[in-house]
Amino acid sequence: MNSATEEGLENMSFYTDGKTMVTEFIDRFDPSEEVIDVEQRFRLTTPDGVPIVGAIDKVVKINDDTIAIIDYKTARNAMTTWDLQDDVQLSMYDFAASLMWPEFKNRLLFLDYVRINKRVSTYRTEEDQETFNEFLNSMWLQMQKLEETEIKGRLNSLCGWCDYKLYCPAYTAFLNAKPTEMTALPDMEDGEFLEHWENVATKKSILENRQRELKLIATKKFMEGQDIEANGKELYSTQASRTNYDIVKVVEIIPQEDLFGLLNVNKARLDRYAKDDPDMKSKLQRIAQVNYNAPVYKTRAVKEDIESEFDSKQNESAA
Numbered sequence: 241m242n243s244a245t246e247e248g249l250e251n252m253s254f255y256t257d258g259k260t261m262v263t264e265f266i267d268r269f270d271p272s273e274e275v276i277d278v279e280q281r282f283r284l285t286t287p288d289g290v291p292i293v294g295a296i297d298k299v300v301k302i303n304d305d306t307i308a309i310i311d312y313k314t315a316r317n318a319m320t321t322w323d324l325q326d327d328v329q330l331s332m333y334d335f336a337a338s339l340m341w342p343e344f345k346n347r348l349l350f351l352d353y354v355r356i357n358k359r360v361s362t363y364r365t366e367e368d369q370e371t372f373n374e375f376l377n378s379m380w381l382q383m384q385k386l387e388e389t390e391i392k393g394r395l396n397s398l399c400g401w402c403d404y405k406l407y408c409p410a411y412t413a414f415l416n417a418k419p420t421e422m423t424a425l426p427d428m429e430d431g432e433f434l435e436h437w438e439n440v441a442t443k444k445s446i447l448e449n450r451q452r453e454l455k456l457i458a459t460k461k462f463m464e465g466q467d468i469e470a471n472g473k474e475l476y477s478t479q480a481s482r483t484n485y486d487i488v489k490v491v492e493i494i495p496q497e498d499l500f501g502l503l504n505v506n507k508a509r510l511d512r513y514a515k516d517d518p519d520m521k522s523k524l525q526r527i528a529q530v531n532y533n534a535p536v537y538k539t540r541a542v543k544e545d546i547e548s549e550f551d552s553k554q555n556e557s558a559a
């Protein structure tokens with residue numbers, strides 16, 4: 241709760257989700273685990289002279305020869321073991337761990353999806369490690385050859401979380417951009433419409449993130465008793481109040497015949513209540529009423545395009 245308040249978390253579902261994840265994680269925790277390190281930040285130079293930087297969530301000793309390197313994820317969908325075979329983040333962990341804990345010959349790599357209680361594992365062979373080392377060397381070589389003028393950021397929905405945004409010309413230019421002339425929306429061709437759609441989604445995400453950062457600073461200043469004021473304007477805050485009633489006390493004072501019209505069922509709590517009771521779950525499924533929210537629009541590649549691209553690649557390789 242303290243962290244949620246400090247981070248200025250406005251959406252209560254993040255807080256309740258987080259609380260459930262942490263509680264369930266603690267229930268699953270095995271105290272006999274031999275933890276070697278947690279949140280280990282590394283800043284190393286590979287034997288070939290490439291600087292690498294990162295952080296590993298947890299390292300656990302399995303036996304005298306083997307360690308498990310665990311990365312926690314909060315995603316709702318897990319990657320497959322197949323996806324993990326070429327995952328660069330895990331290859332980097334494996335490489336860094338081989339330098340930090342050379343006494344362990346074997347390293348198992350895990351992604352632990354705490355939201356869905358699923359672990360997916362993989363490992364890297366010596367040959368994989370050698371290939372990754374070559375990849376690092378070639379990346380480092382290319383980075384060293386880069387001229388500053390060649391470095392162009394490509395704005396995307398993750399810019400708000402990017403560690404380099406303060407040094408990124410594309411990000412700075414976007415925040416300081418002035419509105420330009422645009423085609424009227426109803427007159428846009430589909431191509432322009434789709435491009436504009438994706439552009440707006442990206443910029444919305446960047447701006448929302450920026451606003452969150454601004455709010456954090458403002459909250460901190462207000463808590464320290466400072467004003468934010470300039471040119472005859474000031475920032476001020478209002479806070480809406482929310483009133484709740486204790487259900488037990490409400491039930492005591494409202495006549496029985498009126499109660500059903502006044503009370504709501506908390507779906508999340510009811511689902512948790514029935515979580516380990518299949519009989520109750522199927523009874524609830526039979527009486528559930530499903531309503532649909534307003535549609536959410538997203539863009540994706542058209543299926544025929546993917547198939548025709550695949551076909552043409554097949555044809556090319558056959559030729």
Ligand code: SF4
Pocket residue numbers: 393394395396398399400402403404405408409410411
């Ligand atoms: S802020 Fe710049 S460097 Fe970071 S992801 Fe966005 S475009 Fe790329």
